[in-house]
Amino acid sequence: MIDAWDVYLRSTEGKPVSESEFDLQILPMRLMELAKEYDITYDPEVVIPSDRGLFKSVFEAAITLLVDVGFLNTSTGRIIAFDEYELRKDLRLLPGEYRVGEGNDAYCVKRRDLEDKSLPTIVSGPTGAPLTEEYFIPIMQSYAMEPSVKEMHTATLLTINDHEIKSRTTAEMMAARREITLTREATRRAGRPGLGITGTMSGTTSEAQCFGYGPDALRSGCDRLLVSMLNELKVDWDVLKKALFAQQNNLGIANCMGPVLGGYMGGPETTLIGHTAECIASFSLLGGPSINHTLPNDAATGHKIFSENIFAMAGTIATLAEHTKAVSTPYCSPASGMATENFIYEIAAQAGMFAACGSGSVLGANGSNGAEIDAYSGMNARILDESLKAFLGKSLEETNEIVIELIKHYGGDDVMNYTQQPPKRFHEVYNLKTLKPSNEFVDLWENAKANMEATTSLDFFE
């Protein structure tokens, strides 16, 4: 990674560029040129690409983009420039794994190859979605009770002491700390006190998010701080402060990106190049060994489950797996709500992509794009785990065929007519005393599995 002091110097001494010029001209123009130059195209019949030549082209185009365009530090309005040699060197030095947790719950998350036969690790929780104070522990506990879950990802506390949590106040600092201590309590109740935790989500500023680190909260050498970059190819002091804080406190770093499709990075081909580039740069700028990344959000609808979005994500994950030692840790994020039929199909389609393209671990699943309140549960992790398992051993080509079927089933091939199914809430589908899913929810899953077995070559029951 680039030394933090060097990042500071580049941020303050780099070439000045206005944000609008960067967003509207520099980045989109270069992306379009590179897609042409490297002949990177999208074919709706190929949602999960398998062409190794494509992955090589995307990798080289992404490196070229970073060298030619760089990253914009929006706080200084200056470009952080990269040198090709340093980018390639940083990739070579990646460890290919990261460790979390302690004691009996310590775990090593490893990178995977294309079509790898090993199961991706599940890192679970509502991944940033808002939870009420009443349901925070029960919902987190329901995730921790799933044996497949090897690390927890926190949620956003909706209120604290029954008060709204206001950004920039001490309330958001307290909320960030409490979100972690409540998650720890949930893991204790599930009998897994040493599970690693990735957070924080309740605070918006770097000082609030970093305040999640402390006694009984995020711990050095055990847990991870989420460090979100800005879209697209941008950072600011707040982002860099978090990375520095975690580096110097020996706290794990989860580099995080949420690209947008149809925004400044354009369509599926150019988003594929741009997103791969930001993932590569995240190692040099932030220093974490893994990448938490969401599927590209659709600029018009906010959903991530369309064919083009899956293509751009699949291509990114596969390129990273083929050409780097990165641990890709994508978010599984259905647009439809928990305990609906489409929710299950949307998770399964994403699981196929993650399994075949070489993700090291998978985060989630949440539901409703992570925007609804208390609409998440441990069953989401179970559905994700069993779906990942059903895809293991399938080639990229076979996975493509199945994923296309699943996408058609939930309507993800038709952007204009897709409808999001509203969620069931936790208390509607879980027994609040035993924290076990209702028979109705389990049956919904069993029936969906039987259906997918009947209509695709997936096998859930071996």
Added chain:
Amino acid sequence: MSEEALLQNVYDSLTGLNEAKTIEATKECIDSGVEPEKVMKRLADAMIKIGDEFNARKLFLPHVVIAAGIMDKANKLVLEVLDVAEGAGAGKIVIGTIEGDIHELGKSIVAAMLKTAGFEVIDLGKDVQVKKYLEAAVAEDADIIACSSLMSSTMPYLKDVVDLRNDMGHQDRFKVMVGGGPVNQTYANQVGADAYAEDAMEAVKVAQKLVSA
């Protein structure tokens, strides 16, 4: 050239995102005595087409923002001829993403669509302090203050905007319109906002209603 050919030129140049040609075609219309209203209507039609293509993913955000900028300039030329105050047809809006929040994309789409509907839009950017909205609205003599919030922890600032406006005694002067992922009509009512819209297309309709009310 026939009137229809001149207007078609305006339409084609704008949908082709060509600023110089759009301005030239607009001037040609004016010089040839085409009614200004017809030119504005054709510019608006072109923007509707661009909006549709954005929704259908044939065009992307940079195209929409660039087109909205071109449209803005062309509209101003036409308005000069009409000899009316700038934006008098639609209204003036200050817009921004609320304090503490850097989620900008939705706000930028809404701003672009409002521009295309003929509003004069002053985009304050992201992480906009509550008092900045009011300062800008006063300085610009705006009709509407539009605030975007994407997080539960920044939504409370929406209420602060409404409260500050009321404390300043400006409830009749500026309408407050709110939106963004987690915001809904119930929340908008709760904080005393004058209007809420679910997406950019609806935001245009709602803003038009607010201004004509």
